[in-house]
Amino acid sequence: MxxxxxxxxxxxxxxxxxxxxxxxxxxxxxxxxxxxAISMLKNLEKDKSWTIAGYSNWKNKILLKEYGNRGxxxxxxxxxxxxEPASVTSAIYLAKxxxxxxxxxxxxxxxxxxxxxxxxxxxxxxxGHKIDLNRNFPSxxxxxxxxxxxxxPGPLPASEPETVVAIEIMDKYQPVMIIQLHQPFAALYxxxxxxxxxxxxxxxxxxxxxxxxxxYKTPGSLGSFKSDQEYSIIGITYELGRIDRxxxxxxxxxxxxxxxxxxxx
Ligand SMILES: [Zn+2]
Numbered sequence: 001m002x003x004x005x006x007x008x009x010x011x012x013x014x015x016x017x018x019x020x021x022x023x024x025x026x027x028x029x030x031x032x033x034x035x036x037a038i039s040m041l042k043n044l045e046k047d048k049s050w051t052i053a054g055y056s057n058w059k060n061k062i063l064l065k066e067y068g069n070r071g072x073x074x075x076x077x078x079x080x081x082x083x084e085p086a087s088v089t090s091a092i093y094l095a096k097x098x099x100x101x102x103x104x105x106x107x108x109x110x111x112x113x114x115x116x117x118x119x120x121x122x123x124x125x126x127x128g129h130k131i132d133l134n135r136n137f138p139s140x141x142x143x144x145x146x147x148x149x150x151x152x153p154g155p156l157p158a159s160e161p162e163t164v165v166a167i168e169i170m171d172k173y174q175p176v177m178i179i180q181l182h183q184p185f186a187a188l189y190x191x192x193x194x195x196x197x198x199x200x201x202x203x204x205x206x207x208x209x210x211x212x213x214x215x216y217k218t219p220g221s222l223g224s225f226k227s228d229q230e231y232s233i234i235g236i237t238y239e240l241g242r243i244d245r246x247x248x249x250x251x252x253x254x255x256x257x258x259x260x261x262x263x264x265x
Contacts, residue, residue, distance in 0.1 A: 051063065056116070056117050062114070075112070083124050087183055095113065130152055131160055183240045223235050
């Protein structure tokens with residue numbers, strides 16, 4: 001009996017040790033991608049062709065750049081959550097592609113690679129005030145008491161400078177389509193107005209599935225705010241894969257190009 005218990009204990013310790021090793025490896029991988037995203041963002045800050053749309057709580061720059069000069073406006077936002085670094089790198093790789101190819105695109109694209117630069121630098125979901133920007137938008141669904149610490153909605157709707165910057169960008173450009181990049185669900189979440197043919201193509205190219213329900217409430221989210229607007233905006237929440245992995249950037253760019261070149265008339 002003693003021998004049996006000893007074997008069980010050893011197996012248990014081996015499982016715990018493996019789990020600890022796997023999670024520390026995952027943590028290191030995630031940390032490396034965050035560092036890469038910060039470094040890429042710093043390079044953009046030195047590039048004068050990028051506009052400063054505003055500043056975060058910690059006075060980090062929120063950058064923006066337009067590509068193309070015809071058609072409707074498409075807004076692509078990365079880094080709403082600071083612990084989703086591939087949402088930032090994907091937006092920057094798309095921008096790099098468009099530097100050379102903007103003459104051929106059918107709609108104008110506005111790229112905000114990182115709405116939450118404080119969160120990215122801190123390696124956490126929330127902003128410099130520990131508020132979840134995607135619960136801080138002044139939508140009809142905003143809830144003061146929605147207070148899981150990582151989903152802190154803030155003391156008031158749009159209390160955060162980053163949220164205000166996003167609203168100003170939406171007001172200025174009145175986009176027909178907003179794509180927000182997130183992680184880690186490896187799925188596309190289109191709203192009801194999103195054209196099926198477009199979503200299916202984007203899913204085919206990216207390899208990400210299509211889903212219509214994220215499975216939990218998102219009061220005060222950018223998506224719910226967008227849906228409240230008088231002008232019609234189509235929205236896609238583009239969830240890249242796990243946070244400790246980088247996606248196939250070529251597939252991500254090609255799938256986003258489908259949305260950029262879509263005929264919205
Ligand atoms: Zn997110």
